[in-house]
Amino acid sequence: xxxxxxxxxxxxxxxxxxxxxxxxxxxxxxxxxxxxxxxxxxxxxxxxxxxxxxxxxxxxxxxxxxxxxxxxxxxxxxxxxxxxxxxxxxxxxxxxxxxxxxxxxxxxxxxxxxxxxxxxxxxxxxxxxxxxxxxxxxxxxxxxxxxxxxxxxxxxxxxxxxxxxxxxxxxxxxxxxxxxxxxxxxxxxxxxxxxxxxxxxxxxxxxxxxxxxxxxxxxxxxxxxxxxxxxxxxxxxxxxxxxxxxxxxxxxxxxxxxxxxxxxxxxxxxxxxxxxxxxxxxxxxxxxxxxxxxxxxxxxxxx
Amino acid sequence: xxxxxxxxxxxxxxxxxxxxxxxxxxxxxxxxxxxxxxxxxxxxxxxxxxxxxxxxxxxxxxxxxxxxxxxxxxxxxxxxxxxxxxxxxxxxxxxxxxxxxxxxxxxxxxxxxxxxxxxxxxxxxxxxxxxxxxxxxxxxxxxxxxxxxxxxxxxxxxxxxxxxxxxxxxxxxxxxxxxxxxxxxxxxxxxxxxxxxxxxxxxxxxxxxxxxxxxxxxxxxxxxxxxxxxxxxxxxxxxxxxxxxxxxxxxxxxx
Ligand SMILES: Nc1ncnc2c1ncn2[C@@H]1O[C@H](COP(=O)(O)OP(=O)(O)O)[C@@H](O)[C@H]1O
Ligand SMILES: [Mg+2]
Numbered sequence: 001x002x003x004x005x006x007x008x009x010x011x012x013x014x015x016x017x018x019x020x021x022x023x024x025x026x027x028x029x030x031x032x033x034x035x036x037x038x039x040x041x042x043x044x045x046x047x048x049x050x051x052x053x054x055x056x057x058x059x060x061x062x063x064x065x066x067x068x069x070x071x072x073x074x075x076x077x078x079x080x081x082x083x084x085x086x087x088x089x090x091x092x093x094x095x096x097x098x099x100x101x102x103x104x105x106x107x108x109x110x111x112x113x114x115x116x117x118x119x120x121x122x123x124x125x126x127x128x129x130x131x132x133x134x135x136x137x138x139x140x141x142x143x144x145x146x147x148x149x150x151x152x153x154x155x156x157x158x159x160x161x162x163x164x165x166x167x168x169x170x171x172x173x174x175x176x177x178x179x180x181x182x183x184x185x186x187x188x189x190x191x192x193x194x195x196x197x198x199x200x201x202x203x204x205x206x207x208x209x210x211x212x213x214x215x216x217x218x219x220x221x222x223x224x225x226x227x228x229x230x231x232x233x234x235x236x237x238x239x240x241x242x243x244x245x246x247x248x249x250x251x252x253x254x255x256x257x258x259x260x261x262x263x264x265x266x267x268x269x270x271x272x273x274x275x276x277x278x279x280x281x282x283x284x285x286x287x288x289x290x291x292x293x294x295x296x297x298x299x300x301x302x303x
Numbered sequence: 304x305x306x307x308x309x310x311x312x313x314x315x316x317x318x319x320x321x322x323x324x325x326x327x328x329x330x331x332x333x334x335x336x337x338x339x340x341x342x343x344x345x346x347x348x349x350x351x352x353x354x355x356x357x358x359x360x361x362x363x364x365x366x367x368x369x370x371x372x373x374x375x376x377x378x379x380x381x382x383x384x385x386x387x388x389x390x391x392x393x394x395x396x397x398x399x400x401x402x403x404x405x406x407x408x409x410x411x412x413x414x415x416x417x418x419x420x421x422x423x424x425x426x427x428x429x430x431x432x433x434x435x436x437x438x439x440x441x442x443x444x445x446x447x448x449x450x451x452x453x454x455x456x457x458x459x460x461x462x463x464x465x466x467x468x469x470x471x472x473x474x475x476x477x478x479x480x481x482x483x484x485x486x487x488x489x490x491x492x493x494x495x496x497x498x499x500x501x502x503x504x505x506x507x508x509x510x511x512x513x514x515x516x517x518x519x520x521x522x523x524x525x526x527x528x529x530x531x532x533x534x535x536x537x538x539x540x541x542x543x544x545x546x547x548x549x550x551x552x553x554x555x556x557x558x
Contacts, residue, residue: 013558052399053557072402080400086393090321099320103313103401148400 001064002026003155003186004049008058011044018044020210021058029184031177033201033218035191035289040207042190043083046159049188050080062155076104079153081144083160083190087132093143094119094128097150104151111150118146122176138169145176156180158189162196174199194289204289206296213296218289225295226287227265234260234280243277250274255295262291307410310403314411315418317398318384322419330426336375338430341368344492355494358523365431366518367491369446370453372427373420374511377454378482381416381461382474388412389465395556405556409462409549416458417451424450442521449521452537453514459544460510466551485511490519507532510540 002025011019019041026032034042047053048060051071060067062074088096094115101111119125122142127135135143141161148156161177162170177200181187191197197204198218205215214221235243237259244261247254250273253264263270264287271284345361345368355363388394395408403411425447431437439446464477488498489512495503506512513533520530 050400052396071404075400075402078400082393082396082400084393086397088317088394088397089392090394095320099317100397100401102316103310103398103403105309105313105402147397151401 003028003063004188005061006058009048009055009060010057011048011053012056018210019048022212024205024212024215026186026188029186030202031181031187031189031200033189033191033197033204034207035194035197035204035293036207037192041210042207043159046157046188046190050078050157051075076151077154079148079151079156081148081156081158081161085140085144087140087144087147089132092128093124093130093132093135096143097147100147101150106151114150118149122146123172138165138172141165141169141173145173153185155186155188158187160190162193194293198289206293222287222289222292226291228287229266230285230287230291231263231266231270232260232283232285233263233274233277236278236280239278243279246274246277257294262294264291264295307407310407311410311414313403314398314408315415318415338427341365341427362436364492365436366522367515369424369427369450370511370514370518371486371491373424373450373454373514374457374482374485376423377416377420377457378461380419381412381458382465382477383471385412385462386465386468386471389552389555405553406549409552410545412462413455413458413545413548416462417454420454420457421447421451439522446518446521449514449517452541453510456510456537456540456544459541459548462548463544463551466548466555485509490515510537513537
């Protein structure tokens with residue numbers, strides 16, 4: 001039985017359907033990603049899983065229980081990092097953890113040692129007594145993760161854990177999340193960074209317009225839809241049509257986004273056929289989730 | 304039920320912890336004003352008024368001033384304070400990811416608002432005792448019970464309004480158009496009998512007039528009719544108010 005199971009899950013806001021009949025089954029210990037542009041319905045899905053939003057239709061169970069019926073016992077084993085920080089700004093860094101532990105009815109001594117452990121784990125032990133206004137955005141995000149771990153959750157929900165952070169802060173959070181993965185904590189992560197999904201997720205669901213377009217292992221999805229490699233050609237403004245004709249003559253699948261042509265399953269031999277095509281730059285590389293993402297929904301999916 | 308109360312108490316504790324760290328500023332704000340009124344109006348006007356119903360003017364207004372202190376503290380906490388936690392800082396949202404529910408949070412907020420009211424009115428009582436303006440010592444438990452019940456009723460009412468409030472600016476109207484009349488026309492500064500009956504009866508639909516009547520009865524005795532109606536009002540309005548506040552906060556937070 002899955003940790004989270006959804007069937008025909010729906011959520012309306014007035015006449016607008018934000019989540020439109022999705023199904024998924026998340027296994028114990030896996031990291032499952034919801035990948036999609038803004039407005040795809042990722043946050044709405046996460047909020048339904050955490051029992052914050054009642055669903056409009058369909059089935060949703062967490063740990064085999066209906067979240068709308070048994071929220072208290074389910075939430076006891078959940079750790080949530082919301083998209084928008086909702087840390088307690090009236091409290092210091094360490095107080096945030098201790099106060100949160102109390103909501104879970106954790107003994108004060110246990111809470112204190114756990115809080116100190118988590119602050120160390122997230123490299124915040126130098127900031128214990130600081131006010132939230134005194135620490136950076138990346139640190140606040142790490143504190144939000146520490147807070148979500150205070151009850152030793154079986155399932156973590158991470159809604160865009162690294163959006164808006166600088167690369168260094170992002171890498172630090174990735175490293176922490178990977179080490180949580182090793183501890184076999186089930187994780188649900190939403191993101192619109194392909195790289196993040198590729199690095200962390202065992203499986204991803206690609207969402208758009210409230211629907212899941214595709215689901216699977218990132219590498220397999222990419223391989224099945226795009227192929228192993230991609231040739232990326234940045235074309236100049238002149239002779240674009242002539243250049244496109246030569247690309248077409250290769251007989252490979254390709255797609256154009258902006259002034260860049262992506263040739264899927266682009267093999268090495270093709271490069272020689274493209275000599276003198278009048279490109280600004282050419283890149284022969286491994287196919288990524290980003291290629292899949294671009295291809296799946298074309299221009300409309302990208303915000 | 305016990306677990307429910309424990310969860311609500313967790314919310315109360317959160318507010319208490321924050322209060323502890325800034326408590327001097329809070330106390331000055333909540334209690335400074337009623338003390339100024341007590342002595343400014345009580346002693347100042349007392350020179351002109353001399354006696355009301357056979358007692359000195361400052362003694363006459365003392366029970367009502369206690370209710371006013373409780374009202375201000377509870378209302379302030381459950382408007383500006385609660386709105387900041389609910390909408391600005393998203394504290395409720397953070398807590399909703401724990402075993403606490405909206406009902407637990409709302410009950411905790413109401414109990415906290417009542418606690419603030421009890422602290423403010425309690426300090427005023429201490430001041431009254433210190434200045435020899437109070438002698439009904441046997442009634443102290445009932446007086447505090449009245450202030451606690453009033454604080455709960457007032458907190459539930461103001462939290463309901465907060466859940467419906469579009470933004471901070473609205474609270475200015477609320478304080479001017481709702482709380483100021485509650486101070487002026489509920490028998491705190493002059494006997495309510497001087498008001499037209501129909502006019503005073505509007506105020507009997509809210510908790511303040513009842514809290515004042517009960518407190519004055521406990522301080523100075525007199526007819527028990529209105530205080531008994533007041534007790535009944537509290538008994539009915541508290542559960543209804545808590546229920547309504549929960550419902551409105553839920554509606555505000557869950558689209
Ligand atoms: N409270 C709400 N009221 C109305 N529409 C909403 C509400 N929350 C989300 N939506 C709409 O639902 C859609 C999905 O939103 P969301 O789940 O936040 O997407 P994502 O997290 O993938 O960016 C968006 O079009 C958004 O505008
Ligand atoms: Mg989102």
